[in-house]
Amino acid sequence: MAKPTLQSRSRLAGFATEIGGISLREICDISIISIAKPLHDHALFDQNFIELFNQAPPLAPTSLRLKSPNCRVFQTQIDQWFVIGETNTIQDKFDYVTDQSDGWVALEISGENVILALERICPIDLHTDKFLIGHFARTMMEHMGCIILRTDTQTYQLFSASSSAESFLHAVETSIHNVT
């Protein structure tokens, strides 16, 4: 008997909008893994990391952006990093890997006045000369834990728990509405 087929479904069904020059969209089908550095094998981990990414593990708030493998790496705990993007080729290189892809909802927000909207909910200092392109911070917005990542001059990615995706989207959307 044929087995049923399971469909993948994104948390916000690919939401996208533009309000007053600020665009907001869900980034669908993201792939995220966490990798942890073993306590007793620091050197090996670093060596593997350098082999893969050509660089030492980045330290917060700086993230590492790579073309090949096409991914971004940033530190989420003292001995833990997130790799976002092309993760399938990386998994096997590390001892402690946890798939995080489905735990998060990802939004991208961009536009000229994007900071005016973000400052309504984001406690991090986003002055463009302080929070540089490639910087990220894990923090809290409207009582929801989240990660904010600056990917371009006026573009930010926001990650928050997938179960409260709708509340998180509402928080970000309201911020845009309130300043436009």
Place this chain on the structure above:
Amino acid sequence: MTQINRLSGGKINRDKPCTFTFNGKILQGYQGDTLASALLANGINLVGRSFKYHRPRGIFSAGSEEPNALVQLRQAASNEPNTRATVTELYDGLYATSQNHRGPLNFDLMAATDLLSPFLGAGFYYKTFMWPRAFWEKLYEPIIRASAGLGKLSGEEDPDIYDKGFLHCDLLIIGAGPAGLAAARVAAHAGAQVIIADEDFLLGGRLNSERHEIDGIPADQWASETLAQLQEFGNVRILPRTTVLGAFDHGIYSALERKTDHQLHSNGKPRQVLWRIYSKRAILASGATERSIAFPNNDRPGIMLAGAVRSYAKRYGVAAGKQISIFTNNHSGWQIAQDLVDQGVKITAIVDTRDIPPPATFSGVAIMMGTQVVNTTGRKALRSITLSNGHVIQTDCLAVAGGWSPNVHLTCHQRGRPEWRNDIAAFVPSKSRPVGMSVVGAANGDLTLGAAIKSAHQTTNAVLKSIGFQTKRTQPPRAIDEAFAITPFWHVANQKHRAWVDLQNDVTTKDIKLSQTEGFHAVEHLKRYTTLGMATDQGKTSNVLGLAVMAEMLGKPIPETGTTIFRPPYTPVAMGALGGRARDKNYAPIRKTPSHQWASEQNAVFVETGNWLRAQWYPKLGETHWRESVDREVLATRKSVGICDVTTLGKIDIQGTDAAAFLNFIYANPFLKVPVGKVRYGLMLREDGICYDDGTTARLGENHFVMTTTTANAVLVYRRMEFARQCLCPEMDVHLISTTDAWAQYAIAGPNSRALLAKIVDNQDLSNEVFPFMACGEITICNGIPARLFRISFSGELAYELAVPTRYGDSLIRALMAEGQEFDATPYGTEALSVMRIEKGHVVGNEINGTTTALNLGMGGMVSQKKDSIGATLSQREVLINDNVVRLVGLQPVDKSHALQAGAHFLELGSKPTTQNDLGWMTSVAHSPTFGHSIGLGFVKNGHMRHGDIIRAWDGIRGRDIPVKIVSPHMYDPEGAIQRG
């Protein structure tokens, strides 16, 4: 309607007239007016009633210190009580009414209380209304409550929305008067990130109300030009209409920006925004507030602060009266006189308490030195003043210049105490102010313009340097210092008449005298006994005066009498603004499970479980009572197969070479030797030996475990595990990460669960031999979708929990239901889950409630004393292990038709319901469709020895009292044969 008191000039826009309504009268003013200035322009000065004696009250000030002119602004749900007319920006269509009177404003029936004032002195209520006892709530208090209070809330939900935000800066400048602007100029040029905030809608502070020159141009022009320059700097953020409310730790300030309060409608945008400003340094340039003098009957409408009279004339182009007189104890009274004359306002007399040569002369103005005002007349408007030299002067406006109090408020918010400066007769900020805050200008006691600007310039340079900015060597803006000298004069002694200190709360010098007589002379006692400074103005104009009067009565200098400090907020702030977006459903984030959409389609009833919404039951057509649905779901599960979304359980991924050892430490029961491919139930204790969570943990690999926690404790368990990992076991190689949201997890329970699962798993042998009870594995389903399968059972049935990546969760529940049709697969909600776990005797938060031990729960044997684990040691304290502690039992009604109630207490048959006779309590109850009657779990003293006994379940609060039988908590399949089957 003509604006009879409107002068020429002023910073109002005569091209933008505004029509507004006050107490039903339609009036006109201009954009740039405040409600107060527009009322004065229209010749209206009676605007309210005082709190206690309901005395007529007029406009007293021109700023946020206003104690008198409080109105109800706007209508219906938008009505805002206690709004200061003096800071309410006029807009077309503004609607306001006066408040705190019964009958019309000019004939307040409550004014009769004024006649009783000899009996209503400070604290009179502490001495009476004591008899008979019951009359307090029934008679006295309702009368007091009805007459107390000020404005009235609409009672309707606030129709406006609010927002909050975060701002960061190197330098926060509080106040955009001369000192603030001078500071901002320096900081802007230095390249610092600057925020300059001012509560006013027109920036410039006193420069808009007084006549000065700065850098050779009129000071108000200098202010607007400076602001225009500041606008050009990308590193300066100017926030008008923004009150800095409070100074909190480490340079955090709260500020309220009024976004739409100057408009008729907010058009769906936030009315106000509460900013949290994170500053490296702050400069307080908040100016000074003028204060009054306590003289007999000094509370009549028309008696105003002198600076306010000037402000109305110069800034608003309004004469506060036709015949203005001035009462002063310092030079600013004379400066004000000059400014008024220049503005074309008629002055009748200047009365100065100081016996010095007059600092100036004005033609046609009576000048009296060394003279006091000893009485006034005019009930609803000032008519005349009587002087100590016997003169009576007809006047409709008395401008009182009692000296200036620097606005030290924010320096006190961290309990800094200001210090007294005799030369200016005022409290100034001391060193004990918030870290990182500097004070400049009048706020720091530099009351004259030149000094204020100079101090601001210098201080800002120093502050910037201290945080690493290079400042250019520039000269401060040039301004001269006006003459200023004061001889303190606080109150006119008089036995007969009352002299007001706190105008809103009706605190007079007589009250202060009484307070002193009765021993309430500590400043805090004075305030608390008389209510001095407790009104909506927080004593901005009255605190120093009251303290000074007390000092005189005690014959002590002011510093020895005490100081008075201010608390946040600087001015009152709407609760809506502090609440921000947290309204209705937005109070807390909503977490939804992967089957939420599908469950909604099934008409599921949802229940809040923490922030989660979970399906509580799935009503079917024709079911009229929730119990029908729940009973059906239970029976269907026990008969065939049921499916429940258990995604909300906390999930923690644990990896590392020491993962097993770590689990062995944080769980009370042994975990070292759990085989790969097996799940074990675990009990977690706090270090005090009390249980706080339980769950199952699966060993997926030698160094890899997956833990589940209860829904409620997921965050707490993770936090405590990180504590154990980082603080107690720092040498263990173990790594944690939450995966709660990453997996959709379904319980599939019932005799047909294996058959149903078999239809979707890829190549996984589900037989008892290969995949027995408590087995687990990483598998694939539906042709390659990764999944985890756990053979665990909360229902007591043959059961599994199946997890897939969240993105497939919606699809999986649909697939399971479709494939399960042949078994009549039934979705069940949290109620059925609960019924089955009670039947089975599993404990949840009702039992693991933070006060119960493993012993109480019947799991004392699980707490290993052969290893070090959190809580094991203290769980053995004498009182926790004595023979008489409560034990978990099952309970059944003796009369099977009785329903048990959670929260009932247990008593021996025939014993009285008293604290001493309490045997325990019912924790969980359910109607069991399996057994056909109500069942319960509960704690009974020594209950494990009492199976079969009959006791009372006493539920007095619901008027029930029934006999119940103690049984084993494991009522369904106590041997566990079914779940192992």
Place this chain on the structure above:
Amino acid sequence: MRYSALSIIKNGLTGNKGWKPVWREPDPKQHYDIVIVGGGGHGLATAHYLSKKYGVTNVAVLEKGWLGSGNIGRNTTIVRSNYLLDGNQPFYEHSMKLWEGLETDLNYNVMMSQRGILNLAHSDAQRDAFARRGNAMLMSGADAELLDIDAVRDMVPFLNFDNARFPIKGGLLQRRAGTARHDAVAWGYARSADSHGVDIIQNCEVTGFTIHDGKCTGVQTTRGTISANKVGVCVAGSSSMVMAKAGMRLPIESHVLQAFVSEGLKPTIPGVVTFGAGHLYISQSDKGGLVFGGDIDGYNSYAQRGNLPVIEHVAEDMMALMPFLGRARLLRMWGGVMDMSMDGSPIIDKTHIDGLYFNGGWCYGGFKATPASGDAYAHLLATDRPHETATQYHLDRFARGAMIDEKGAGAQPNLH
């Protein structure tokens, strides 16, 4: 002098010149039978009951600042006896009964106003917990009612019933609960104790204890050494600092609790209401101000002031529960230092040092406890036996495992 309507009329007609100081301002004597350290509500209440009820009048109350300067004047004035556990509930019910007779006992109107307290339940589990608690209250002789949603709606129709994130499911009502005028409680007790001969000595800080051979025989103060047969410390908020002078460590941390008052408003909330899905308690004073509070800030502090997150949290709770208060304005906020104990319950006990007694750990239950705390402490000081309603408040209860943990939060003071 005796207070009455008559005394007010008589004085009012004669220019209010006849009023007398409410208390004396004596210099400390060299010796007292009992010295009470701390002139707050509990210390003054202890002095009142010692002198009036237990007949010990050679008593001094030593206060480092002005009397009533601690938490008695920094709370949200709520009086209730709606506890769960047998270690607490009889004690608080005893307190409630004393409150009910306090005006008569003191000849001072402390404005004890029994307008009720309603604890809202937002889930079935919470409702069941309230039923258990309500039954415990009834068993102790207190009053309690369990309200269903309709009864709650009738009583407080202004709550957010229809669009709440956490819907209201019912409530636990104690009608005899209410509020009292906090400062007046301190003043009334002080006046009474003073009239019974107790010396209340303000601006007198205790700098040390005189302890020899395990026995405490007095205190050193900023106003000299005072000897005493017994010394009773009663300084909640500063307990650890004061008892450290006797070499003791306590199961207590000091935390800041903020409280808030709004501008005066015409009557809008009848009794006390508490929000069960967050942490908010609110009532309206006779003057018209809404008086409300929430959680402690959560970190140890002696600073008597708090920070923004708690303020915002309290406001969020208020707007979630009572959105009609959006345009009411917060007027003032302040902070008090709480003795947060390890199980959320207080301590009234002897110490291991003879003659030295301790009363503290009141968490945020101190105000409502004032009369019973005074009575129980006076009983202990006078008789060396615990009062019958305060038999479980021992210092060693944590060593024995006899915690009185109403919340079930464990040994973490900031969670109680």
Place this chain on the structure above:
Amino acid sequence: MIIHHPLLGPRDASEFVHLGDATLLSRPDWQADDAIAQFHEYLYQRENPAGEYRELWYHEQGDRSWLIITRNTLTHEISSVELARDVARKGSAS
């Protein structure tokens, strides 16, 4: 309050959860003869100083690190912030 996280810089204290005295790092030996008494001292008895205080905070809405913060309980001034794990490894909790 602002906590200067040693790795992340200044963060608002509301991202953190406060636990209590840093002495909670010095967990007693479970096999000691007077283990119950030692654990009682460890868990319940506090210095509770008015002044400098070493305490544990957890960066829950951040990098999940436990920190030891030295803070003055009278002024709230923070004078040092350390990673608790580093302190625990050094074995010097007090």
